[in-house]
Amino acid sequence: MSRAQEWLDSYLRAWKSKDESDVRAIFTDDAEYWFRPNDAEPVRGIDAIVEMWAGDEPVEPEYAFEVLIEDERLGIIKGHVDYPGHQHYTNLWEVYFAPDGRAQRFVEWFMTPRKRADNL
Template sequence: MSRASEWLDGYLKAWESNDPDDVRAIFTDDAEYWFRPDDPDPVRGIDAIIEGWPEDEGTHPTYGFDVLIEDERLGIIKGHVEYPGQQSYHNIWEVWFAPDGRAQRFVEWFMVPRKHSAPAEGAPGE
């Protein structure tokens, strides 16, 4: 199994369990967690990451993630998450690895899918 795949399995375990030990298993003590790439500052340090880790969301989302590319230092993961009756997201994650395989820097890029509307009258394709 690849480094990025192992890390992704750990992330999904931490997401489902919300157990601080599971979160510690995937982030270094000095890790940076960027919830958005344009945030002015990341969440820094494992204690702050655990404090900001989402609690049980009350729904059971469906999701799928795949490792797109990776090397020893960086994994790029693509995915989607759908919260029943709520929101859907498409994600790209940058996972910058420490030598031990935990994330030293994690950046979430997420998008909300566009809502499709009926074509305007006279629009091409009618």
């Protein structure tokens, strides 16, 4: 199994469990978590990331993700998340790995579907 796939599997486990030790296992102490690449500032540091992850989801999400490309320092992951009755997101993630395999920098590119015009 690849580094990026192992990290992705651990990310999904942490997302579901919301367990602090699961979250700490995938991000370095000094990690940056960017919700969008053009945000003014990321969530910075493992304690802030753990606190951010502690929040409840609006509903149980349905999701699918796959590793697109990777090397020893970077994984690119694509997928989608559907919060039934709430929102649907298409995602592209940049995961910059520390030598130990945890993410030192995580950049999320999430998109919402465009609204269709009635005449299209």
